[in-house]
Amino acid sequence: MxxxxxxxxxxxxxxxxxxxxxxxxxxxxxxxxxxxxxxxxxxxxxxxxxxxxxxxxxxxxxxxxxxxxxxxxxxxxxxxxxxxxxxxxxxxxxxxxxxxxxxxxxxxxxxxxxxxxxxRARIVYASKDRVAPGEVTTYEDLADPKWQGRICTRPGTHNYNLALLSAVIAHHGEDSARQWAEGLRANLARKPQGNDTAQVRAIWAGECDISLGNTYYMGQMLEDPEQAEWANSVRIEFPKFEDGGTHIxxxxxxxxxxxxxxxxxxxxxxxxxxxxxxxxxxxxxxxxxxxxxxxxxxxxxSWGTLDADTLPLDEIAEHRADALRIMEEVNFDG
The missing domain is CATH 3.40.190.10 (Periplasmic binding protein-like II)
Incomplete structure (x- = not known):
């Protein structure tokens, strides 16, 4: 039952x-x-x-x-x-x-x-074939040049990515957040496009190795016969902030x-x-x-343990306008 x-x-x-x-x-x-x-x-x-x-x-x-x-x-x-x-x-x-x-x-x-x-957690979908378990550790690490040409994501001006960047600002300040956004952009395998599901499809197709996404998309993909193959090509990794938990x-x-x-x-x-x-x-x-x-x-x-960040959500929301400005200044979606 x-x-x-x-x-x-x-x-x-x-x-x-x-x-x-x-x-x-x-x-x-x-x-x-x-x-x-x-x-x-x-x-x-x-x-x-x-x-x-x-x-x-x-x-x-x-x-x-x-x-x-x-x-x-x-x-x-x-x-x-x-x-x-x-x-x-x-x-x-x-x-x-x-x-x-x-x-x-x-x-x-x-x-x-x-x-x-x-x-819902904003996590990393990682290729089972091309990314070792535990290779993804922190959000800050996503700006490291080792990921150059390996990351896919939906537009940076989408609410989900603006919320994540707002959390980066809340943790580290605007200057560090701008550097992080620039580093993440430099590591993109393609222009930001599509939704979170489209990024997993891109990993399955070999266009990138990791992507940002929300956890619940995994459940949605597994219920779709066409998308289940995409979902089974990746695993969920739970990055954390260096001074916090996984962004939710x-x-x-x-x-x-x-x-x-x-x-x-x-x-x-x-x-x-x-x-x-x-x-x-x-x-x-x-x-x-x-x-x-x-x-x-x-x-x-079954996806793993969520150690959620404890920053108050209203505090994160206070930085949304700054996050949008930073995304536009670094031409994230350009």
């Missing part, structure tokens, strides 16, 4: 509470990635959840709707996106002892405006300022950080739970 089946069975056997209202969620995540845990919440509480997938312009939509917005919650990925929602002034703080007890301090907003739900990013949730059904929305937020929901949600997305002690999905655990 799968974790999802166990969760639904447990929820269905619980005494359902009367549904006072539906909960409307704006999400940049594909609804099918969220639906299993949402279904379990509905089975347990009787509260229906309506998912509205908004691929682009979610902040602009919330701003335009203002107090008339039907959205109770907003779910998105990347600390940069979460901070954009904060800056837009369209969400409200949530004072919940359940959320604060479940989510480590560095994975939530200091003012309780957003809360992380899952973690998150998916997160926040309550809108309009929130027509705040009480029900809070119930959903608190359910999403419960042990059973955390495991199922992480399993569906091939990510790591944020709840300490929650079971890590078997496939994710």
């Amino acid at each position: 799968t974790l999802r089946t166990l969760l639904l069975a447990s929820a269905a056997s619980a005494c359902a509470l009367p549904a006072l209202a539906d909960v409307n969620v704006y999400t940049t995540r594909q609804p099918e990635l969220i639906q299993p845990v949402v279904d379990a919440f509905t089975a347990k509480t009787g509260i229906q959840v309506n998912l509205a997938f908004i691929e682009e312009g979610i902040v602009e939509r919330l701003v335009a709707e203002g107090a008339r917005s039907p959205a109770d919650l907003v779910m998105t990925v990347d600390i940069g996106n979460l901070e954009q929602i904060v800056d837009a002034g369209v969400i409200q703080p949530v004072d919940s002892e359940v959320l604060k007890a479940a989510i480590p301090e560095n994975l939530r907003d200091p003012e309780n405006l957003w809360f992380a739900l899952t973690e 990013n998150v998916s997160g949730i926040a309550m809108t300022k309009a929130a027509p059904d705040r009480e029900e929305a809070l119930q959903l937020m608190e359910f999403l950080v419960s042990p059973e929901a955390q495991t199922v949600y992480a399993e569906e997305n091939h990510e790591y739970p944020v709840l300490p002690g929650a079971e890590i999905p078997e496939l994710v655990a």
